[in-house]
Amino acid sequence: xxxxxxxxxxxxxxxxxxxxxxxxxAKINLKAMTIADSGSFGVIKIMTDNNxxxxxxxxxxxxxVSLQEVVVVEIPDKVGSFxxxxxxxxxxxxxxxxxxxxxxxxxxxxxxxLKVKDVKTVEKILKEKGYKIIDF
Amino acid sequence: MKQKQVHLFSSDFWExxxxxxxxxxxxxxxxxxxxxxxxxxKKSEFYGEKLKNIKKIKNFEDIEKIPFTTKDELLKHSxxxxxxxxxxxxxxxxxSSGTTGRSKYIFHTxxxxxxxxxxxxxxxxxVGMRKDDIFQNMMSYGLFTGGLGLHYGAERIGALVIPxxxxxxxxxxxxxxxxxxxxxxxxxxxxxxxAHYMEEIxxxxxxxxxxxxxxxxxxxxxxxxRKKLENIFNINIFNCYGLSEMNGPGVAFExxxxxxxxxxxxxxxxxxxxxxxxxxxxxxxxxxxxLTTLKREGMPLxxxxxxxxxxxxxxxxxxxxxxxxxxxxxxxxDDMFIVKGVNIFPSQIETVIMEFPEVDKNYQIVIxxxxxxxxxxxxxxxxxxxxxxxxxxxxxxxxxxxxKLKERILVTPxxxxxxxxTLPTTTGKAKRVIxxxxx
Numbered sequence: 378x379x380x381x382x383x384x385x386x387x388x389x390x391x392x393x394x395x396x397x398x399x400x401x402x403a404k405i406n407l408k409a410m411t412i413a414d415s416g417s418f419g420v421i422k423i424m425t426d427n428n429x430x431x432x433x434x435x436x437x438x439x440x441x442v443s444l445q446e447v448v449v450v451e452i453p454d455k456v457g458s459f460x461x462x463x464x465x466x467x468x469x470x471x472x473x474x475x476x477x478x479x480x481x482x483x484x485x486x487x488x489x490x491l492k493v494k495d496v497k498t499v500e501k502i503l504k505e506k507g508y509k510i511i512d513f
Numbered sequence: 514m515k516q517k518q519v520h521l522f523s524s525d526f527w528e529x530x531x532x533x534x535x536x537x538x539x540x541x542x543x544x545x546x547x548x549x550x551x552x553x554x555k556k557s558e559f560y561g562e563k564l565k566n567i568k569k570i571k572n573f574e575d576i577e578k579i580p581f582t583t584k585d586e587l588l589k590h591s592x593x594x595x596x597x598x599x600x601x602x603x604x605x606x607x608x609s610s611g612t613t614g615r616s617k618y619i620f621h622t623x624x625x626x627x628x629x630x631x632x633x634x635x636x637x638x639x640v641g642m643r644k645d646d647i648f649q650n651m652m653s654y655g656l657f658t659g660g661l662g663l664h665y666g667a668e669r670i671g672a673l674v675i676p677x678x679x680x681x682x683x684x685x686x687x688x689x690x691x692x693x694x695x696x697x698x699x700x701x702x703x704x705x706x707x708a709h710y711m712e713e714i715x716x717x718x719x720x721x722x723x724x725x726x727x728x729x730x731x732x733x734x735x736x737x738x739r740k741k742l743e744n745i746f747n748i749n750i751f752n753c754y755g756l757s758e759m760n761g762p763g764v765a766f767e768x769x770x771x772x773x774x775x776x777x778x779x780x781x782x783x784x785x786x787x788x789x790x791x792x793x794x795x796x797x798x799x800x801x802x803x804l805t806t807l808k809r810e811g812m813p814l815x816x817x818x819x820x821x822x823x824x825x826x827x828x829x830x831x832x833x834x835x836x837x838x839x840x841x842x843x844x845x846x847d848d849m850f851i852v853k854g855v856n857i858f859p860s861q862i863e864t865v866i867m868e869f870p871e872v873d874k875n876y877q878i879v880i881x882x883x884x885x886x887x888x889x890x891x892x893x894x895x896x897x898x899x900x901x902x903x904x905x906x907x908x909x910x911x912x913x914x915x916x917k918l919k920e921r922i923l924v925t926p927x928x929x930x931x932x933x934x935t936l937p938t939t940t941g942k943a944k945r946v947i948x949x950x951x952x
Contacts, residue, residue: 381902382902383900383901383902383903385895385900385907385930385932386932387929387931387932387935413904415904415907415908415911417927417929417930418907418929418930418931419904420902420903420904420907422902439932439934440932441895441897441900441932441933442900443900443901443902444902445901445902
């Protein structure tokens with residue numbers, strides 16, 4: 378089962394650099410990042426090579442963090458591969474609440490992160506279709 | 514849960530005959546006290562001039578003929594002009610806790626100090642303090658009356674007093690643990706901070722201490738704050754009212770029923786007046802509290818405008834005390850701020866915030882003006898355990914707080930959610946309201 382980290386941040390200069398500083402010092406590699414903004418505050422989501430450790434060091438440094446279960450699925454880095462996954466989930470009536478991704482090997486592999494209600498079921502559905510599920 | 518012996522609903526009195534005195538007799542004492550105080554006051558330079566045409570009053574209606582004494586007058590005149598006795602009889606001076614501008618100075622004779630100590634002892638005994646209690650006084654000592662005022666009262670009862678003063682949280686907690694403190698005197702904002710700090714260092718406020726009672730004063734606070742704190746510490750918390758001009762703490766105090774504060778009418782004559790017109794209001798109507806000292810020798814004050822808004826509770830109290838109660842102070846007239854023409858008290862905002870378990874106990878009110886429009890911003894800290902990473906949840910919370918506030922204060926505020934631990938926590942009077950409009 379994959380995990381992602383959400384960090385609550387006030388909308389102020391220097392907030393992101395503090396996060397990256399903490400992660401860098403702990404030798405954690407940042408894989409992907411998205412920001413949802415809501416005026417005076419926002420929620421930053423990150424995916425790293427060691428999410429548990431990233432969560433722990435951020436918490437130690439007084440960040441307001443939370444760890445969520447997400448589906449992390451490997452897909453080929455080519456046209457239409459996200460569409461295939463989306464289609465499978467549509468057929469199974471799964472709602473994607475949030476999604477983002479990153480490329481692991483240019484032109485070969487990419488990773489898709491999906492926030493869904495029932496992570497286990499979605500993982501099972503995708504595994505049955507031959508997809509590789511990654512545990513971060 | 515460990516055993517906690519609380520003298521709740523105790524029928525014991527410190528001075529029973531005075532506390533349950535018949536109203537008729539009490540009123541006679543008050544009328545005599547008023548005349549006596551006026552005569553005494555006239556010996557001072559200030560009142561000698563101000564009250565020179567005032568004759569003996571025959572009934573309480575006559576009091577309306579006597580002019581008010583205001584804070585401004587205290588600030589404007591020389592401190593010594595209020596002393597109604599020979600300076601050699603004065604043994605102590607206290608000063609208002611205000612930090613801006615000039616201070617008000619209040620002078621006491623030896624007898625004044627003794628009467629005050631007895632009055633505070635009456636309050637502390639009422640809420641359950643006894644000889645075997647260990648009392649940690651976390652108010653600042655010195656010119657501020659919260660420290661020495663309660664100190665003398667607790668000693669009068671015979672409790673063991675720890676004069677810890679305000680601040681130095683680590684030391685306070687050490688003292689509480691080592692000396693098994695049972696009663697504390699503290700500001701509500703510092704008590705909140707203390708709870709926060711204890712949890713942070715892995716101590717349980719309700720289980721790791723011997724605390725039974727907390728007396729909170731010096732800052733207006735809501736009933737919800739009290740309840741929240743009582744739950745966190747699993748203790749009884751009592752509200753205390755006083756102002757340095759009237760000695761300090763001990764003017765009015767809650768009894769174990771916690772339904773208003775008994776104002777000691779053998780020591781103070783109280784009126785509730787319309788803050789704008791100065792007209793005396795009917796019993797039970799809300800207005801500004803006006804007090805006259807009935808026993809003070811060093812510096813009698815006549816019809817002093819406290820600036821505090823409250824009302825008299827008409828009903829007799831179940832505890833048997835006949836001294837009338839006042840409602841918890843709604844706010845000091847000077848705590849109130851006006852946004853978009855609406856009068857708002859920080860306590861109204863606090864009440865709303867305390868209704869949301871998702872936010873922490875600390876908050877801040879910021880008032881600004883942009884393009885001629887007032888902007889009221891309420892900053893609240895999110896609780897760690899509430900954050901699940903979902904931005905919609907946060908937006909909903911923000912919206913709910915905003916709607917609730919709008920309903921209560923009639924102004925739509927901006928609600929800002931902020932990270933826990935970012936707002937300044939003070940160990941004295943919390944600075945909750947920042948008004949940038951005046952800068």
